[in-house]
Amino acid sequence: MTIDTTNMCSHLKKKLFEPDGVYYPIWQAMKDDETLTAVVRSRQLNIYRNGKKILILAGKAQPKIIREDKLNELITK
Structure with missing residues (x-):
């Protein structure tokens, strides 16, 4: 996967x-x-699975879980 980090x-x-x-x-x-x-x-960073948003990651703010997904289990509490 390639992400434009500009x-x-x-x-x-x-x-x-x-x-x-x-x-x-x-x-x-x-x-x-x-x-x-x-x-x-x-x-x-907005992350999508099969075109549906599941998670938003920010630098200083807490991650925002949009919908349940196995990827969310990797977020350190």
């Missing part, structure tokens, strides 16, 4: 792409799942 918040980049980041397990799962897509909007 407008992504720097905090989110660290949380998502660095191995010790809290969202790194989500990134790993996304790379292996062809039913997932993601788009950066308003500096946040």
Whole structure:
């Protein structure tokens, strides 16, 4: 999966792409799942499964779960 990180918040980049980041397990799962897509909007990462939004990840704000999905289980509480 390729994501245009041009407008992504720097905090989110660290949380998502660095191995010790809290969202790194989500990134790993996304790379292996062809039913997932993601788009950066308003500096946040919007994640979709089969075209339906399931999760929004932000740099400093808490993740926003839109609908139940197995990917949400990877969010560290």
